[in-house]
Amino acid sequence: MIVSHQKSMDEILAALANDGKIFLIGCAKCATVCKAGGEEEVWQMQEALIAAGKDVTGSVIIDEACHMLRSGRDLRAKKEMVDEADALLVLACGAGIQSVSASTPKKTVAGLNTLFLGNIRRFGQFEQKCSLCGECILTETGCICPVTVCPKGLLNGPCGGMDNGRCETDNERECVWFQIFERLRSRGALEKLKKIVPQKDFSRMLKPGNLKLEKETAR
Amino acid sequence: MISRLQEKLAAGQFVLTAEVCPPKGCDCGEFLEKARKLAPLVDAVNVTDNQGASMRISPLAAAALLVREGIEPIYQITCRDRNRLALQSDLLGAAALGITNVLALSGDHISFGDHRGGKPVFDLDSVQLLQAIQGLGEGRDLAGKRVSGEPAFFVGAAAAPEAEPFELTTFKLEKKAAAGASFFQTQAVFDPERLAFFSCAVKPHGVKVIAGILLLKSATMARYVTENIPGLNVPAALINELENAADPTAAGVRIAARLAAACKPHCHGLHIMAMGREDLIPQILESVKKVKSKE
Secondary structure, three states, X not given: OEEEEEOOHHHHHHHOOOXXXXXXXXXXXXXXXXXXXXXXXXXXXXXXXXXXXXEEEXXXXXXXXXXXXXXXXXXXXXXXXXXXXXXXXXXXXXXXXXXXXXXXXXXXXXXXXXXXEEEEEEOOEEEEOOOOOOOOOHHHOOOOOHHHHOOOOOOOOOOOOXXXXXXXXXXXXXXXXXXXXXXXXXXXXXXXXXXXXXXXXXXXXXXXXXXXXXXXXXX | OOOHHHHHHHOOOOEEEEEEOOOOOOOOHXXXXXXXXXXXXXXXXXXXXXXXXXXXXXXHHHHHHHHHOOOOEEEEEEOOOXXXXXXXXXXXXXXXXXXXXXXXXXXXXXXXXXXXXXXXXXXXXXXXXXXXXXXXXXXXXXXXXXXXXXXXOXXXXXXXXXXXXXXXXXXXXXXXXXXXXXXXXXXXXXXXXXXXXXXXXXXXXXXXXXXXXXXXXXXXXHHHHHHHOXXXXXXXXXXXXXXXXXXXXXXXXXXXXXXXXXXXXXXXXXXXXXXXXXXXXXXXXXXXXXXXXXX
């Protein structure tokens, strides 16, 4: 899921400095799990805005804010409250904020910073394991991703800063190539480390990404 | 242009290298002064590439200035700040400017340096960079397009003989050799036995080994490099030796000389990192003269 984190109240209030009436939007999916933009956080934000002297005209938790049609539909259902507001404050990921903003002429303010595609370790603890590179090499690396977990994204083994299996950037963290080495060894597949991994095709992750699933044509 | 370093190693002679750090600025007076003093003592001078991820003058420019002075540089090039276009483009520039030796590196992570908010590139890793250099030497770039002139570099790579687990590092060393590395310049060595083991392990690949010798100027500096420089670990015994010495610099020279002499039988050359005290290099090398080097 998409991991996001609420911006500081100072930054949010600065962005809303000239807006007295605010409509609040959360997301029922990722932002709820991250405790950044679910029902509870929208309610807390409402309290904080009121304490800061703002008027909150209303709020909505969109089922999936990244869903463009659904965002538009949910905003239309709250039309009066939206119309009354000077600005919309969105507690959703960057994708969600943009579907909201595209479906209203109102000023829209981002309430969250969007961080990464994350695995959930346990409640409130997320880890990035995949960086959506479009050219998956996990089969070759014991299903541990060096593109993501190595701070340098090195594809052919550890850098000279690795020692005792630790990463040069953070002594508390294991080097991903050490993890890959251990896993491949446990699976009797160390020979995979002998193969030179060629230059990566970064055109696979050129922005903006775009995918259209074609309907299978009848034969 | 021919690399004298390459010729000497090919002839089985023992080589010496040292490094100079290009200035943070465009005034290269002091840099050149230091290099001129080093030149008679060593076979080639490493020119570091924004080392420790701190922004400095381009190593390409600094290395070209050395060529102009008749000093043979080892041009260090890292993957941290340049994508594959910039790397290949700089390498062609280096060849045109008469640079003959290249040390291909991944580069310290940007979080160590003075521009921590910068975008780390790492479009290629060091093995892929070596492949790029190999390709250019064969007259083609990474896209398979023809390049004219076919730059013939003497190419080296880094190695960390004391890093654990050793077996993990050997996979990458083999790849570096297969991708055209002809010499390894190692991280500072503190355990000559370990260097012997390392040299045996890489021997089948026919790569020359230039062992790193670091001049420790004080116990404080030894602790600092252990904590702050990736892949460097000064053993506690050496830190104690420096701590208890009346003259720490003299003790540092003694330690470096001792390590250099003990390493010589297990390598083809020494790379002296004098950390600003290049004037002490002759003292360090005094002990090495009588020792026989690796065949």
